[in-house]
Amino acid sequence: MEAKREGSTLSLAALVLAWAAHEAAGQLVQVAVPAPMPPRAAPAPDAGQAKRGKAGLHLPANKRISLPWVVTDGAGYRWDIQQYGSVNQGTNGAYSGGLCLYVGGSRLSFSSQGWTNADGSEIEIGPRAHGNLRVHRRIKVYRDRGLARWVDIFENPSAQAVTVEIRLWSDMITTVRQTVTSSGKNSFTAEDHAFVTAVGINSAPALMHYVCSPRSKLRPRVTVQSDDINVYYKLTVPARDATVLCYFEAQNRSSAALIKQMKDFKPAGLLRDLSPSLRRRIVNLRVPGGFGGVELDRSNSSDVVRNRHGDPIYGTITNESFRLETLFGPITMPAGDVIGLAAGGGGDRHFRALLTGGQILAGQMAADANVVLKLPAGGTLRVPFAAMEQCAFRVSKQRPEETEFAGPLLVLRTGDRVAFDPAGVALTFRTRHGVVRLAPEQLLTVALDKEGNGVHRATFLNGSQLAGILEPDRLSLTLKLGPKCTVDRNLLLAIRFAEEEQTNSALDTVLLSNGDELFGRIAAKRLTLATRYGEATLEPVNVAAISLSRTHLGRAAVRLWDGSVLRGQFRADTLPFEISPGPTLAIYVGQYVRIDRSQALPPEKVRKQLLQWIGQLGAESYQDREAATKGLVKMGKGVLPMLREHLDASDPEVRQRIQEVIERLGG
Secondary structure (H helix, E strand, O other): OOOOOEEEEEOHHHHHHHHHHHHHOOOOOOOOOOOOOOOOOOOOOOOOHHHHOOOOOOOOOOEEEEOOEEEEOOOOOEEEEOOOOOEOOOOOOOOOOEOEEEEOOEEOOOOOEEEEOOOOOEEEEEEEEEOOEEEEEEEEEOOOOOOEEEEEEEEEOOOOOEEEEEEEEEEOOOOEEEEEEOOOOOOOOOOOOEEEEEEOOOOOOEEEEEOOOOOOOOOOEEEEEOOEEEEEEEEEEOOOEEEEEEEEEEEEOOHHHHHHHHHHOOOHHHHOOOOHHHHOOEOOOOOOOEEOOEEOOOOOOOEEEEEOOOOEEEEEEOOOEEEEEEOOEEEEEEHHHEEEEEEOOOOOOEEEEEEOOOOEEEEEOOOOOEEEEEOOOOOEEEEEHHHEEEEEOOOOOOOOOOOOOOOOEEEEOOOOEEEEEOOOOOEEEEEOOEEEEEOHHHEEEEEEOOOOOOOEEEEEOOOOEEEEEEEOOEEEEEEOOOOEEEEEHHHEEEEEOOOOOOOOOOOEEEEEOOOOEEEEEEOOOOEEEEEOOEEEEEOHHHEEEEEEOOOOOOEEEEEEOOOOEEEEEEOOOEEEEEEOOOOEEEEEHHHEEEEEOOOOOOOHHHHHHHHHHHHHOOOOOHHHHHHHHHHHHHOOHHHHHHHHOOOOOOOHHHHHHHHHHHHHOOO
């Protein structure tokens, strides 16, 4: 099939027909939906595997062990693991019971029996049932360093997703005297991913607790009080699937050494012994080495080629570029942009390239293509792609463990993820509120559901979610790899414009009847509400919240800045709302469920009076200051938000009197 670089149209139907024609002609050209990379041969599961749970998540039962399991790590520190999968004391009373697992408020106690891996460095205990969940714990103690790892596996065989609170409780031998977090604070915040604690006993080692990745989406809440350390996760386990939490602990008599270890700690290389199926289910760590279902075995010191037998060959890859026949035509990839290539399921020469910036490109290698590998001992090998399972460049600053998001990506149903230039891309979204233009700089993602389902969902940078249909049905754009093309909408799984949301707590929140949640501002200048006592004209800035009836369209209860509640019927059929940043929607009042404003302000004349009273709090006359204080108290609770904004006034007496007013108003 001829693939055009300029102005080609990638229609799913055309691809399927072309694929069928080539199959009939006996030609092997893999440009349609690539099959997943075939897994390596694995040993047949033993009879106990079904009891233990999903294959690939658990240790093979090499040797049965009885708890407690007492081992020493590579730095000489003791780990005595009890039937809870917790540490009893560690070295010289480092713990008085560490990393006890609570699920939904219940402490889990496992059997006193478990099993170990082949070299005896890791054990597994479980399962322990809790509601619909089956829980296993894996604990590894590293022999080449002072470190231990916990892997907690939560399997959900039921047909419904389960959301539950997970708590790790560690009891110290005495009060924690020192806490240093990864951001340098003395208490754990949303900016932190690890922390070091120490008690006031010289013989007891300090501890490092690594509880999530710096940029992990699932982040715990941590409390350190007296001799208790609690780490809380809110965990969702999908139906008929599993979710995994992973954390590390270290002991050391030097707090300074642990603080340095925490700052330098990189868990990526410490997860390589875990199976791909387990790694991709870890939700509190960003697991490098692969994405989009492609896993690469990478080294910190050498490039590596792995042949079809799975044998690694280490050295330096000297190719200057790689060339693939892709859906978008022939593309040459500079070696500096390539992290590695892994064999796909479409024949000996079908590979998926993992590129910097989060791209994945699938295609066919030329029959004579090979990887040139310079050996450290001398000599150069030319390994044909047909004989290779994968190749990967060493971890470096240019090719880090974690692939950084570098710009907008098309995520295709074929498994390809390709970067494109958003400039000039015209996207519109047909919603129940009308057709709106989607500006790439305001978007996080546009997700397209399975083929045949017309509902798409746009997620904006501020977290707003809007249902509709992406238009047009063919997108004309330029790929960062070079080709200009037209992509059929049916080929798209999603379009990613940014990596993370940029939430803003100062925005108003809207909930619509179809489940859409929007963040922004009411765009109407006035709201007219017909009440049984007459007509009220309201300014949105004075409104605290609006609740709308599900059965009587346009009927609403409006709560104002001072706590007043007005009930009545909106005069207008639509109430415009601006997603900020984003489009303004003319939303029919019957589609609103609730509007919550971030801050309701008093009317302008009340605000002016409030500022006048605040200014008078610093007057020379005691009588004037007292009059201003009483005047502010008489204004009522509705002025509390504005009062709090002046708590940092430069005059100490003004600050004191504002605090007094807030307390007298019950704030």
